[in-house]
Amino acid sequence: MRRFLRPGHDPVRERLKRDLFQFNKTVEHGFPHQPSALGYSPFLRLMAIGTRSGAIKLYGAPGVEFMGLHEENNTVMQIHFIPDQCQLVTLLDDNSLHLWSLKQHGGASELLEEHRFTLKGPPGSPPSATQVTAVLPHSSREVLYLGTESGNIFVVELPSFRVLEDRTITPEAVLQRIPEDNCNRRSCELVEALREHPKNPDQILIGYSRGLIVLWDLQNNKATHHFLGSQQLENLYWQRDGSKFISCHYDGSYTQWPVSSDNRQPEPLENTVPYGPFPCKAISKIYWQTTKNGLPYIIFQGGMPRASYGDRHSISVIHGSQQTAFDFTSRVIDFFIIFSSDPAAEFDDPSALVVLAEEELVVIDLKSAGWPAVHPPYLASLHCSAITCSHHVSNIPLKLWERIISAGSKQNIHYSSMPWPIDGGTNIAPDPPQRDLLLTGHEDGTVRFWDASGVCLHLLYKLSTVRVFLTDADPNDNMNTLGEDEWPPLRKVGTFDPYSDDPRLGIQKIYLCKYSGYLAVAGTAGQVLVMELNDEDAEHVVDHAEADLLQDQEGYRWKGHEKLKTRDGPVRFEAGFQPFVLVQCQPPAVVTSLALHSEWKLVAFGTSHGFGLFDHQQKRLVFVKCTLHPSDQLALEGPLSRVKSLKKSLRQSFRRIRRSRVSSRKRRGGSGNASEVQEANAKFDQDALQEMELAPVQRKIEARSAEDSFTGFVRTLYFADTFLRDSSRHCPSLWAGTNGGTVYAFCLRVPPAERRMDEPVRAEQAKEIQLMHRAPVVGILVLDGRSTPLPEPLEVAHDLSKSPDMQGSHQLLVVSEEQFKVFTLPKVSSKLKLKLTALEGCRVRKVTVANFGSCKTDDYSENDLAVLTNLGDIQIISLPFLKLQIRYPCIRKEDVSGIASCVFTKYGQGFYLISPSEFERFSLSTKWLVEPRCVVDVPEVTSNNHVHKSGTENAARKSSPGGCGEDERKSVRLMEHALLNDEKVLKEIQSTLEGGR
């Protein structure tokens, strides 16, 4: 025992450990949680997304990703790229401005914060005087115009953020030239929009919230034109040639204004309410895009009729007679148009509309007929239906990979074939070492197959299990089948759909055999589906069987959901994984464990009541075993009584509140026996107080007993070909571990391949192990004579693994939440163990065998256990001697869903959810590391009509090496913490940053 407390300091081993293990959080996959701002640089062809937790993420070509985190963790309100620069400015909700730069460091670009700045007004001025509402980075790249709530426009120098006070544009100066009748002080309150003239950098358009729009001459410091809008202004947009601009308004209208030198106060050319005549919602942003054929694109956000469509999140595109209102399932944060950025080009020629909604990114191809959506290579909405489980398969054979991709491509026909339009930067990361699949199970009964090989988590294929069942939802109920004359012309886009038709469809367990293409999925209502990959559409009947896990248990009544109804007759399945067997557990409790053996053609499944084995070749149930303990009444009533007690305690606390209210009223009444009542009340309050003080933070110390609830809950299932009965003959076996610390071992007799269909598979119980500490069994593993874990089914057949050593004696490793134990086989006697909980107070949440290769020598690798504990620590434990190698803090222990969602890969990487929509990828291995590595080169500036005074300066600045790369990397790794605006975490981050400097 002492050897575990004092890990040996063998210097050779210590050096080897350094070559094998290394912890890194490498990349965040998925869609940023709570996005709040969007920016785009046509020059760099990079997109920036800011979040409510103060993170900014830059995306370009697939694989080009940067992350930055504002120390303040405040919401990012606006993002503006500095024209023709590798720089951007962010505005946070604390009114601070931050300048970020992309700098090259060690061959790769890094995103670094350079300066921060908060606009300060004169002493005594109200905070609104300097509250920034609009930001305009001027094309000269030297100054930033900041419109404020007070109507002042401040000019700050870049990159120093020095306020040029003499250049401030005050409302008084603006109002000088305006005719008296339109002139009052209030018309210049709050700057809504600032837009630079597209041809003349000395002119800027200023839009005030009340409707007044002014064209300001920066050279002469005076207003040249006035445009008197009658409606509250939302936004402005210049036409490309600068002869006209368009304004959009709060009442759902937009207006075109001419700009010419003769008329200093022109009337609007055209004023339209696109979705009138009834009151409409505001149009908050508008684009006017010219095309060669003369018909412009007018693209705007909002403007829907207030009464009937006021709740829609829409962006409308009008091009001649074509008009579509793209309807998003979540709020639109912002959008931009990708158009010709060549200043010499005569027309905008928009190619794509990029919309950042709260839950997904949608890109619409404006060049193809029908404006189809573009399939994004990153920023996938992992949570389009809530993730219920995940499964990772490493090193997919090429054949299977291609078949999955081809199945997926058939599903993506409605997507545009346009290449991804946001393609800035160059991915210089080495090609991913192998093809990895991440499978996520979702609440709506779908399984999504993600390419998890590289930095971009990319959806390959989506599998739906819904078709097997009869559900309330009519599959023909299509949201998009709107009639021709429908007005407004709404079209639903995007994939985010958080509403599940039937929670019973939810996927709980997935098992994919990468060699055979067999897939087993199991769900919430006890359904187990076995599928096979088929490259063609097919219509067939799914064989259906029922597994009564209670068997002869009597007097038991299931009060949960019903089992799913199945569809009679043949069902049409699209190319891809097609189910051929359905087993439904009875009672239809959620499936808690699943194992598939593709060589023996067996699938094992377990619920809280027991487990079963199904022969999917003969389509016959082999056996079931009820794991409910005979004296398990408590186990069954457990969850129910717990619910009851919660209700009870709630009721009690309500009663207490009510009573104390009553008593306080009485007290005020001041009746005859007031003092008596008061006394009683005081006593009662005191008692209640004491009770409350004691209640919340204490923990009961009680040994687990056989009567603990849910002891029969099957936690793990495992197939092994090992020596179960005697040491001379090995045989197929099935192992099952329960929540109550029991391990069952069944001896299987699988007929040889040539008689596989003729003879039944037989099973008989061979062993039962009751762990004395009764902790839930979370993992079972058999080690061969060389102490190597047994290979996966078919792995040896495909020459991908050495065949296991069947000469030496096998060992059984049982991992419970509290201990790791190695037993000898076939006589199960305890050989060695590692107590985790008794020594450290932490419990095992996830455990996997991972192969670690040395970064120094190619020929050395070893198998270890990667363990995630309930404290969010990751430990690596050696096999077969169970010695703790190394420990890393990984997930915050409060982040229960993060810990629950963690999956390890076979090569020492892992994923866990940092938000419902984002996976954090981490690596424990020095050898297998997938992290973004990319360069953003500054393209040659081809502009002729712009004068770039600071061109050389820019180049000089670019070449200077970045300062503190290490610190930045550290802060990036801490990024996810910022997702929770936790003060403690914040302090932690700050102290780390300070410590690093």
Add this chain to the structure above:
Amino acid sequence: EFRRFSLERSKPGKFEEFYGLLQHVHKIPNVDVLVGYTDVHGDLLPINNDDNYHKAVSTANPLLRIFIQRKEDADYSAFGTDTMTRKKNVLSNVLRPDNHKKKPHIVISMPQDFRPVSSIIDVDILPETHRRVRLYKYGTDKPLGFYIRDGSSVRVTPHGLEKVPGIFISRLVPGGLAQSTGLLAVNDEVLEVNGIEVSGKSLDQVTDMMIANSRNLIITVRPANQRNNVVRNSRTSGSSGQSTESSLPSSTPNILGNLLQGEEESDEEDIIIEDSGEPQQIPKAAPASESIESLSQIELLHESTQNGFLPSSEMNLNHSAGSISMEYEVPEPGRKSLEEDGTIITL
């Protein structure tokens, strides 16, 4: 009165029969008596169960001297080591019956009739403000029965007094093991659990550690009430030596070793059942085939797997065997109808 009678040494029978025989021989059929014998060392030892009766018979050489006392005026202190040489004291007690009678009569059995439930250990190596308590948990009949909470305690550090977070006992369950020992009390600060310091660990961690060690839980506490501490002569010179410790180790390097050794020897053994019963097959499947050799008897690695405890001392002192015994309980015949509401648990 003296009686002399013979017994067959090879077949001594049961204590009950022997007791009946004694009553018969002395013609005191309805009088409760205490039975004792003198062993080879001249100690007066009790005979009150089968085991010590058999032991007594086996020590007869060839005569066995048996003493019988009426239970009402029995002198319990007479039993034990050197009892025969202390006879005088016994006599003096007997001579002053008034003194003796004031004490209420409590019938206390011998130590071997009990199993230990708790003990204070490592007194010699711990600071006297601390107490290390070992709780022995047998089966499921009695809960450990205490609660712990977060709190803060004051420590002396190089920087002066410092408030540090600590773990405290917050509540004792009435009738629970912890309360019945009298060694733990509310507001005692928990310092160590089975030799591992709890400082820096969260309440949940400490809870898990205690539960994981519940079979043999050793907790070191700083009692809230410091008045009942053991006073040692090494520090307080004037007191009469209750416990004579000539060699008090100044440092305590071997605490862990001691503890862990103790833990290891009393460690649990898992139960393995081989080939339990008939192969479990569903009705649809083919009947149990003859091709598979099936063993239908249950072979337990430990023989003592019957329910309940044997009250014998050997059984109780042997932890591993004793704890096995409660693993398999006889299923209750009349089971209530069971219900479940199908709460979904996502792991």
